[in-house]
Amino acid sequence: MMRKSTSYVCIRCSGSCLSVLSRLRSPPISDWTSKFSSRAALKSSSPGLLRFDASRSDAQLSYDRDTGIVWQIDAGSGSESSRSRRIRPLYQTIIGIEIHAQLAIPTKLFSSAPTSSTSANLHVHPFDLAYPGTLPSLSHSAVRAAVLSASALNCTVHKTSRFERKHYFYPDLPLGYQITQQRWPLGSEGLVEFDSWTSPQQMKQKQVEQSKRGGGDKKRRRGNKTRDGANADSNQLQPDEEFSTINEKQEPVQLRIERIQLEQDTGKTTTHSVTNNNTKIYTSRIDYNRAGCALIEIVSHPDLRSAHEAAGAVETIRRLLRHVGSCDGRMENGSLRCDLNVSIAPIAHCFEDSNNSELDVLRYLKETRCHRTSLPYDTGHRVEVKNLNSLRQIIAATEYEALRQSASSICNNPTGRETRTFLVKPVSSKYPLGGETFCIRSKGDAVDYRFMPEPDLPPLVLDGTTLGYDDEVQSLEEYICDVVPESIEEAAARLSKDYKLSDEVIRVITGDPPAIALLDESVNIAKKELSILMSHFDEKMPMEDKIDSIPTLTANWLCNDLFALVKRSALEGKDDSSALGGTNDDELSSTLNHPISVEYSTVDGKRLGSLIAMLIHGSITTSMAKKILSIMYKDDLFSTPQEIAEVNKYQVISDMNALVELCESVVFDPKNASQLEQYKLGGKNVWKIEKYFVGKIMEQSRGNAHPEKMKEALSMVLGRI
Structure with a gap:
């Protein structure tokens, strides 16, 4: 919210320098669109950049997804380049996230009803429907999954936590309150480190640009001369080189986790429309199968500054939860949902002594990176955007809110606290973001949830009885160390060191946790069987070279051929024309036969390793190996590669x-x-x-x-x- 005072405090030092700066001069209110929600045109100017057209002015606003900066753009310029049209930076987005992850356990949190999806209102329990006299019974599986999740997010796991009631009325909440852990959470003070999200298209484009530059930049730098003919200082970067260095070599983003808590899920509401006598009637139906399912709510501090950082944070947390097995992370099915808290902070006063170039902005972002733990001065009210179920929606909702709040602030009509949701629309000139946010309730008056301790549940104590370990042999910390699997970072480092795999292959394999175990098993089996095959071969062959090639070849077959078969199986018989157009597997249709993961592969590590051994040995060719893999996956689920090769006469003639x-x-x-x-x-x-x-x-x-x-x-x- 932009205050009416005539001074700002510098946010580079969080206000400690107390430097007084002049107020940003806003154009008259008549020159701007007073209400962004009137669907003023949002035009796509370039990948990663959108601009806002004011209805009565040539001025425009644009949002940069990578930096989170809202720019003013010169609409009178004839150039189509978005970067050349930028005039000055106006606002920085401030973002926090709340993630609701459904735990992958067989029963609900406080009842014995199963969690498997089926026809509506079939898997319900009297307690979940608030039948009088029913009492909650805590699931120990849910507690173990929550402890795994908290450990994966580097949270402090509290030995004792408490449940409480959060009262509010809604049809999908039969109890009239939600059992949660708002004030005494299971875990707190966590930390997640990640890279800002990059789409596959942008990643490929960056790789092409880097390969084109290659060593050319170094060669030109060696030949740089000053005006007097002397060599330029190699440590002093030219402006374009400094821009490239700051822009491409970003440090990992750190997101602080405020708390992680156990709580109940609500029922699922679906809206149906019926047209009768030219009258459209809407009816809402509630499925209570989901009511009472175990959730963990992950609440972060407002440490994020751009749409791509928000998407990167959600994707990283999703991968961590999938890695430890506590949540399947299927956003399209509602297993993982995200709420955004978006606000803006004015930054134009920080660039009054500069030329408002992108290099100045990148320098500013680098200087203020260490101050993310405190909110910038004059940060506006946060707006909550609820129930986002894809990375694309997270990015689009952040952009829309940044532009909407900026336009309102410029019109001297700053937004207040409110809760909004993202309405998905087909991408068009009217909805270039694929939707818009709209208000569902205002938070002008503080909501009183009347929190009170849950009288029917004792404090949750993490001990051997709850978690299933021997208190006399192990402590809680030792138990957590034993049950938490190898982290993604540790797995990536091991795959790089032991198997010499490329970064791209490692990223694909670690993105699907079951693939790591399958790769390890396949490599071990391939080494054993290749040694046996080589011992019966008469000619001398470079044994060490063939053994060393096993990890790389196995990883390539896993990432390319086996993953392709898994994806084909998931989409078989489905209308996948729209699904395949998404940016990642989270945006595929929710009607998939199964998730796209090697966990659902019919080829295990033993059979894949045997196939790789035969291929390296030379018993079969690459084309034969592809045919055998396809037969193993679809037609013959039990025979070994050797048996399939023998039946189909796949045998290399090498004599x-x-x-x-x-x-x-x-x-x-x-x-x-x-x-x-x-x-x-x-x-x-x-x-x-x-x-x-x-x-x-x-x-x-x-x-x-x-x-x-x-x-x-x-x-x-x-x-x-």
């Missing part, structure tokens, strides 16, 4: 005498007499004849001929002509 006979039968076949005569005549097109013979030999051998040895045998046969 030199047999290959020579095969080559002779093709070369001297009367059907190929004309090609043989052309080869005898020689000339520059001889290689085409050799290629023709190779194709015929592979056709006759049904692809079983060893490629390299077959070419060697063909050279021997043709050499005798």
